[in-house]
Amino acid sequence: MRPENYQAQSHPPSHEYELNFGPNHPGIEGNYALQVRLHGDTVVSAHADGGYLHRGFEKLMEGRLWIQNIALVPRICVPDPVPMEVCYSLAIEDISGLQVPERAKWLRVLQLELSRIAAHLFYFGGHAATTGMYSPSFWGVADRDLILDRFEELSGGRVYHIFNIPGGVRRDIPEGFLGRVSALLDYLEARLPEYDDLLFRNQVFVRRSKGVGVIDQQQALAWGVTGPNLRATGLGFDVRRDDPYLIYNQLDFEIPTEDSGCCWARTLVRRSELQQSIRICRQVIAALPDIGGPVRAPIPNPLAWNVPVGESYTRVESSKGELAYYVLSTGGEKPYRVHVRGPSAMHAVQVLEKMVTGGRLEDVAQIMFSLDACPPEVDR
């Protein structure tokens, strides 16, 4: 706990006590913390305490040129950076009427889905760790690394790809890239049964997570739950299908759902999404060789670029849920306002506080992680 947030209090004699999850909890990176008040093993109340580690993205963006923000946005969600880049770019393209070339759209989808797979692999490891199982962590991180290798090849950066810019993408794919991605997908698909054996058919994990942290559909909608967390309550809403962007309406994929709304359901939805993402990637790889043309629309000199007056609320489906950018331009060379509607801030604050209340101490970490909130995105 940060000293400035600490208030010494003298409590009346009680069986209640406070416990801090984070900021150094091994299951969650960043500086975000959850303060829980317990009675015995039962959570009486919880308070999400946003950290300082990644503060001020939105304000920072107001002070930077339109193009400079492309290096900033992926940092908002480190494990799943591509939707940040794409969504920011889409919003600017929407305001300024930039026509993104077809090839760039497909390349963006390929990145988006690879990023989703990487984020989910990262997530399984973390979630399993909260139940005391560490093998999936190692597996997930190692397999995610193979995806990062491809991102490194594509963009020159493993974690912060900074590859999408308003107008398209910065470069075309390297020679032989699609073949290597294809091989990677084959490998990952072959790994899925092994993950099933390790985690999803592992009775320890099943019993630990089933029926824990339940949220019903109505509550989920009322609290602003989106993405896999919402789909785990039986509602098959996905921006990719219900408000399609880029070329998602040309792709064939399904929206996995589960009904039970518990930790297990949330993990299972993501497990099924892996398969769908692999499926989408394969469609892109098949289609891309026939889509020629440039990978970026001509954009003005970045040092003299006034995005026309206008505003845009643009949303995409990130691995964590619905991600949206509200961008307001007053016709200047810098954004007047950028607001990020991030799924993690929703899930990790208002949803989590309510969900853990009444739950048990040993489940707190798991519930936190099952929502797949990304701390930098909460901190901001």
Added chain:
Amino acid sequence: MSREGHSSSYQRLAGTRSLQEILEIATEFERTARDFYTALAPRVSKRIRWLVEELADEEQAHFDLFDGLIKRMDLAEHIADRIATPASDHRFSDAIHLPDLGENPDDQAVLQYAMGREHAAMDQYGALAESVEPEELRALFRFLANEETEHKRELEARYYEIVHSGGV
């Protein structure tokens, strides 16, 4: 206007058989030229006096060079060294027509005159180098011709800079 008696001196030079003697005559030419420019300088406009004074200085430098050579013992050897890389010559067409330097010559006229003079001297020494027999005399004439060619090239460059005032 005087041309410093080149045609008559050709006969004098052609009959000469000693290196020292040739150099003395060549030195005499340079002295005459220097005196000519020195005398001209006060008569031209101050605007172009620098040009005439420069020419006088250059002739003086040649005079000093030849004069110094006369006094050297290893003359033949030294000259052989100096003409190892002869200056190439090609004629500059609008400069070879010798004008009559009138009472108040301008910079172009002075330069054309000077170029004409160097050209004539160069031609003469060149012809002598071809016609005389002993190798050491040939070498000396080639050296002299080379010196005059060098000087003419310098003048041509200056002519371009002054008259063809680049790019207007």
Added chain:
Amino acid sequence: MSSDIDYKDAGSILAPLKNLRFFAREPVTEPLGPRPAAENYRGFHVNDWELCIGCSTCQKVCDNAAISMIHIPGLPNDPVKGVRDHRPAIDYGRCCWCGLCVDICPTGSISLTREYVHTCTEPELDSYFVLPDPNGMHKTHFPKGWSKTEQNDLLDHDRQPMAEMAPEARIGDFAEIVAGYTDQQALLEASRCVQCGMCHDACPTQMHAPDYIRAIWQGNVELAVEEIYRTNPFAHVCGRVCTHKCEDACSIGRRGTPVAIRWLKRYAMDALAPAKVKKIAAKGKSRKKSGRKIAIVGAGPAGMTAAFDLIKQGHAVTVFEALDQAGGMTRYGIPYYRLPSESLQRDIDIIVSLGVEMRYRTRVGVDVSMAELEQEYDAVVLALGLQLGRSTRIPGSDHVQVRAAVDLLRRIAAGESLAVPDKVVVIGGGNVAMDIARTLARLQKQQHGVVGMTVCALEDFAHFLADPEEVRESGEEGIEIIDARGPRHCVVNDDGTLGGLCTWKVLSIFDEQHRFAPKFDESDERIHEAGMVVESIGQMTDTGLLGDELTEALEWNRGRMKVDAFGRTSLPWLWAAGDCVNGPDVVHAVADGHRVATSINEYLTQEVAA
């Protein structure tokens, strides 16, 4: 769709044996040895110092302010060539390796490498602050990673096209050829600028080009004109006919077409109403009269710029001009199709409107002597220009139909009618040669219906003096330009009429030191048939007006009046400016005008103080 994983199926009792297969698999851990990075890797920077010009564009795009420009003594620093002795240094405590510096670099000098490990105990590297050079930060020559390609280049290399009249349309009369930018074109062109300021440094009068370009980009023409008037009262003229050293230095020009700085200036000047321009020009004019009188000889750009500055400083200024109107060579030398006299007149009107007294048709040395000027005025400026045309003086060049280009241009500009033969040869390869050739070609078209114009230049096309666009446009107008021809003599027919020009082929014009050393091929002799030969090889100042006494009293520098860094001659009351000391072009003349005005003002105010 729900998952089909049967979580209740615990599997066979032998299921754990599946794990045995992992023994046969490679470990997923990375080997301990160095791991080569991907070809596009965004690692530490390298910078090719030969290519880098120190323009600081990388610094401007850097989103973390990680780049500082460091002065490196000993590197070339040449404003005219657009090179600064600064190089970017990276603060790796701030750098985020986004590579925008690579994408925007106008020269393509900066790249990222595949080097990404920096562990070191040496004190000289014990810093995050690194000056990238071609060898990389550890001098280990890692291959390049993310570097400039056509795809990731963020700069627009193509200039907005300037609409101009088709050759067939323009050859018939003297209408201005270029149309000027529209608002939209100007805005787009201005947006190409990276604000490096190379143009400002290269400009003889240090125009604030980045600022006015920025103002145009912001749609604020009034501000643009204000920025222009900070340094240049001949902006209508310079917007059309400036030799644009700025564009030669423009960093965008390193890999693309430089920003059309000159056309943007023209756009701003034309876009603002003359009354508003007048108001801007009058800003800062002193209300106090100094009581000092200054005479300026010559109403060209240098003289009028000096007049502009001095009148604003509160002095009384009288300009003596031998001809009917002001403008000097810009009026009497530059053809109408390049600079319409109305545009020039707008500049002149603004300067005169500030209160300058103009004495036209007054020839100093004839109507008024230099001695009188010295007597009556506190200071005198000689802005005489280069009004005399040089002659080749080849045989036959004294023929009446062998003319000087500057004389003809002056007569035509003054409105004299001139009968042009159907065949004309111009000797010369500079811009004046192009001007007279194109002017006479227009008259030929009007008088004979066809163009019969040949230009013989001493220089070959590789060393040509005229601007490439002049050469191109001349060609479009049906003018034959023959390079590398040395004039031999003018052919005079038996009846005394001019027959043409005889030339030799020039084999080479410069030696290895790039000094003039022509070589001719005398066997390649050509006769160019012509009824008129125009000599346009060079120009000189007519210093006759000074008189012998003053000529003798003045110090000279290789044929020109000797002046100090501020344009003052060896005489305390006399300054000289413009082409006659520092030429030849308009913008140098403007710069000179400012210089002498500053010097005179200092001299006069010091005198008062003393």
